[in-house]
Amino acid sequence: MKNRFAVLLTAVVVLFAFAGCSSSLPYSSLISGLTGSIPGLSADQAIASAGSLLGLASAKMNPADFAKVASALPGTSDLISKAGDLTGLGKTFGSLGDVTSALGKMGVTPDQVAKVGAGVADAAGKAGGDAVKNSLASVLK
Numbered sequence: 527m528k529n530r531f532a533v534l535l536t537a538v539v540v541l542f543a544f545a546g547c548s549s550s551l552p553y554s555s556l557i558s559g560l561t562g563s564i565p566g567l568s569a570d571q572a573i574a575s576a577g578s579l580l581g582l583a584s585a586k587m588n589p590a591d592f593a594k595v596a597s598a599l600p601g602t603s604d605l606i607s608k609a610g611d612l613t614g615l616g617k618t619f620g621s622l623g624d625v626t627s628a629l630g631k632m633g634v635t636p637d638q639v640a641k642v643g644a645g646v647a648d649a650a651g652k653a654g655g656d657a658v659k660n661s662l663a664s665v666l667k
Contacts, residue, residue: 552601556649564641570612571634575642577609578629579666581619586665595662598654599646622666643667 551557553576560572567575580602584592596602610616613628626639634642643666651659 551604553599553605556599556605556646559649560642560645563645564638567634567638567642571629571632571638572642573605574609574612574632575629575634575639576646577605577607578613578615578619578625579639579643579646581606581609581615581617582622582625583662583665585619587661591658591661594654594658595650598650598652598658 553573556576557569557572560576561567561569564572580595580599583595584606587595599605607617610619613625613632615624615628619625626636629639630636644663647659647663647666650662
């Protein structure tokens with residue numbers, strides 16, 4: 527009886543520990559906002575989309591401007607890295623067409639990609655101001 531209780535208690539502790547992992551990621555509020563506002567978008571699709579678009583922005587933007595975006599969106603480098611793994615793009619995101627094509631293989635439509643871009647720009651703007659939002663949005667069109 528004691529062993530069953532110990533096993534059950536251990537299982538409950540492990541479940542609570544893992545349940546808290548995804549919500550403790552620095553970009554979890556961004557991802558939950560995207561999945562909540564874009565119908566049919568899964569968490570992995572949102573991570574791949576947001577991270578890929580941020581990776582593209584990192585390559586296209588002036589480094590000082592992108593640093594403002596990164597500081598407005600906690601966990602940006604981790605999100606970009608995770609997106610590179612999920613999409614197969616690695617560390618090179620190429621063009622918006624390349625990103626859209628890679629995301630399409632994951633079931634993300636071009637319309638969803640555009641909505642994710644707008645959502646990421648809005649989130650950056652809330653934390654970093656209109657200049658950050660506008661500079662990010664301009665490279666994601």
